[in-house]
Amino acid sequence: MSTPLTCSTGRRPDGAVVLTATGEIDMSNAAAFATALTSADGESDGAPFVVDLTRVEYIDSAGLAVLFPHVDRLRLRSNRLLAPVLTIAGLDDITTVSEES
DSSP: OOOOOEEEEEEOTTSOEEEEEEEEESTTTHHHHHHHHHHHHHHTTTSOEEEEEEEEEEEOHHHHHTTGGGTTTEEEEEOTTTHHHHHHTTHHHHSEEEEOO
16 A cells, blocks of 8 residues: 655755655656645745655656656755665756765
């Protein structure tokens, strides 16, 4: 059974917009994730924004695909489970991917 996706947006003390995703991102909810990304991108007023995936348990190709239109503005935070997936998808070559310690 999949874990439902929830997304919330906030700001770091330095003012950067942070979109935090929790649960699983797959083809059943990729459109909702895309909407959350577009909203966070809009709130950032063209500045880089952070997508925190440290609470994401699973992401499929549909979820990965919605990240690509925003790669020039987003910075990804990942957990150890997702880091290899983001690397294989090539996201670490085109944007910043940092793994939680």
